[in-house]
Amino acid sequence: MPSEFDLIHRYFTRPAKHADLAVGDDAALFRVAPGMQLAVTTDTLAAGTHFFHDTSPYDLGWKTLAVNLSDLAAMGAAPRWATLALTLPTADECWIAAFAEGFFDCAGRYGVDIVGGDTTRGPLAMTVTLLGEVPAGQAITRAGGQPGDDLWISGWPGLAALGLMCLQNRIQLTDSSRALTALHRPIPRVEAGETLRGIAHAMLDVSDGLAGDLAHLCKCSKLGALLDADALPLVPLIAAGADESLACQALLAGGDDYELLFSASPGARDLLAALARKLNLPFTRIGQFTEETSILLVDGSEAPPRPLDVRSYDHFAPPD
Amino acid sequence: MPSEFDLIHRYFTRPAKHADLAVGDDAALFRVAPGMQLAVTTDTLAAGTHFFHDTSPYDLGWKTLAVNLSDLAAMGAAPRWATLALTLPTADECWIAAFAEGFFDCAGRYGVDIVGGDTTRGPLAMTVTLLGEVPAGQAITRAGGQPGDDLWISGWPGLAALGLMCLQNRIQLTDSSRALTALHRPIPRVEAGETLRGIAHAMLDVSDGLAGDLAHLCKCSKLGALLDADALPLVPLIAAGADESLACQALLAGGDDYELLFSASPGARDLLAALARKLNLPFTRIGQFTEETSILLVDGSEAPPRPLDVRSYDHFAPPD
Numbered sequence: 001m002p003s004e005f006d007l008i009h010r011y012f013t014r015p016a017k018h019a020d021l022a023v024g025d026d027a028a029l030f031r032v033a034p035g036m037q038l039a040v041t042t043d044t045l046a047a048g049t050h051f052f053h054d055t056s057p058y059d060l061g062w063k064t065l066a067v068n069l070s071d072l073a074a075m076g077a078a079p080r081w082a083t084l085a086l087t088l089p090t091a092d093e094c095w096i097a098a099f100a101e102g103f104f105d106c107a108g109r110y111g112v113d114i115v116g117g118d119t120t121r122g123p124l125a126m127t128v129t130l131l132g133e134v135p136a137g138q139a140i141t142r143a144g145g146q147p148g149d150d151l152w153i154s155g156w157p158g159l160a161a162l163g164l165m166c167l168q169n170r171i172q173l174t175d176s177s178r179a180l181t182a183l184h185r186p187i188p189r190v191e192a193g194e195t196l197r198g199i200a201h202a203m204l205d206v207s208d209g210l211a212g213d214l215a216h217l218c219k220c221s222k223l224g225a226l227l228d229a230d231a232l233p234l235v236p237l238i239a240a241g242a243d244e245s246l247a248c249q250a251l252l253a254g255g256d257d258y259e260l261l262f263s264a265s266p267g268a269r270d271l272l273a274a275l276a277r278k279l280n281l282p283f284t285r286i287g288q289f290t291e292e293t294s295i296l297l298v299d300g301s302e303a304p305p306r307p308l309d310v311r312s313y314d315h316f317a318p319p320d
Numbered sequence: 321m322p323s324e325f326d327l328i329h330r331y332f333t334r335p336a337k338h339a340d341l342a343v344g345d346d347a348a349l350f351r352v353a354p355g356m357q358l359a360v361t362t363d364t365l366a367a368g369t370h371f372f373h374d375t376s377p378y379d380l381g382w383k384t385l386a387v388n389l390s391d392l393a394a395m396g397a398a399p400r401w402a403t404l405a406l407t408l409p410t411a412d413e414c415w416i417a418a419f420a421e422g423f424f425d426c427a428g429r430y431g432v433d434i435v436g437g438d439t440t441r442g443p444l445a446m447t448v449t450l451l452g453e454v455p456a457g458q459a460i461t462r463a464g465g466q467p468g469d470d471l472w473i474s475g476w477p478g479l480a481a482l483g484l485m486c487l488q489n490r491i492q493l494t495d496s497s498r499a500l501t502a503l504h505r506p507i508p509r510v511e512a513g514e515t516l517r518g519i520a521h522a523m524l525d526v527s528d529g530l531a532g533d534l535a536h537l538c539k540c541s542k543l544g545a546l547l548d549a550d551a552l553p554l555v556p557l558i559a560a561g562a563d564e565s566l567a568c569q570a571l572l573a574g575g576d577d578y579e580l581l582f583s584a585s586p587g588a589r590d591l592l593a594a595l596a597r598k599l600n601l602p603f604t605r606i607g608q609f610t611e612e613t614s615i616l617l618v619d620g621s622e623a624p625p626r627p628l629d630v631r632s633y634d635h636f637a638p639p640d
Contacts, residue, residue, distance in 0.1 A: 017600075020357060022461070025524075026361060026462070027394070027452075028360050029358070030360075031358070040348050040435060041346060041436055042404075042437060042438050044440045046443075048442065074346035075345070075346050077347065083362040085362050085447040085449075086366060087366055096454070097608050112598070116362050116449070118362050118363050120364045120365075120366050120369055120370070121366070122364075122368065122369045122370050122445060123443040125445060127405040129360075129447075141345050142346070144346070196535060201579070212498070220344070220345070294393065
């Protein structure tokens, strides 16, 4: 069996573009460009909690970096450097090779250098810490929302949740391919996040379901929201074979989406429409921020607004 | 049971001194001082691999940060910011409170801000990524050794290995207290590491046994070494109750020491003696770098130098 050192060296040592010293010493060394703030985030994926044990190692490699890229995108930061702490039950070289391929494909796509890591024997889990740069003072936090701001969501939230329900045999879809791809190979909205600097007032990435994450955004911005049920982007979910009720559930209470939820001034609507075309990524206007701190759902009917159930995915909450 | 969000908020949100934005958003934001390079390292501790399941949570909290501090110390960097990814089988609030106390006691002692984290349900493990600053170009890498440099080791290497053997009932010591403290509450040599900038030519922290880590240092510096068996700091190990053979084994092949192994010009001996007194930390001169790339052990006898067994601790190597 190859040693830990051999494995790390063989699969995780690649030339670094933005680092003075990468993998192989006690720490990596790099420089932050003048006028930049550093943004840092960390996320763990653990077998049995975040993915099934038989998930493809290539997909896991991709996703473990992608979920962190999504966090930096939500700040409007450009990703630069990552460390990977990988815990493996055995040193299965085929598994490691495929994992590394997925991981470095994602890193290459988004210009990230792998500058450090640690390999440990134990139950399968991976933790990435990702560092990026953002011009000082221009990061988009969760706290900048203004009353009257439009609320927008990128892409196709809910697809990953449908994919998970499919894998669990809880539902059947007429076309599960997009849903499974969304679950296994999430596309972090890195370009969109950077493009939204100076336009979005508040932003986060939706990883725990739109309803719960909207509640986080409202709380941090000390605002409420009016969500328009008729505006929710259900079409891709229905096209995959979900009925309207299931589509709503997947979008509002699902997880693993990694879309951007953000607020912007109503005056920015034309600009956002143009940016969405340029990015080839839909931005859907789904409601607005309100001074009143409740979160209400309205639709085109004459029914009065009703409170939104804001339960989001929580690893420690008892199952439903 | 409190939710994941409640737990993180309650125990891991503390005011940050060096960050513009800490825990609570998608990423933390901070600035690096002009003229500084950033140093980053990451290390995982996993239950069953790095510690016993019944290890005190306070000690684990301390140690999970300390082992990363040791890596930055070995670069001569000043620690500043850390993220913590914590994987827990259950949300046991007492355990979490004690873990957080140990973790923040260590962070406070060394001036580290906790700027981000992730809490996950799964088998007990913790990954810290630690960031620090070092004046650009002044980091002490593993590669800077010169032929003829003295080799030095800080502190009391081998004590932690004795502590582990005690816990495993493999040995009995007349006084196990220092050995167990070295194992459970390692003191990272942060001040020493910073002090050695401009003096040490090559440095690493000894976490996998002196022999194996010396081999790493030699390989990176493209040199060999002559190690003087009679100079090894065995006295604290013998004082704890180990015989000479056990003491040698613990020092050379043990792990978990977190002492600094470094090389320096013979002209720096007086300066290093003075610094050791000031730091209240012994620096022991144990040999020298050689052009010949083998690692040999000599002693005061007339026996010829013999090759050093450089096996070091490797999580994936089959057990002896």
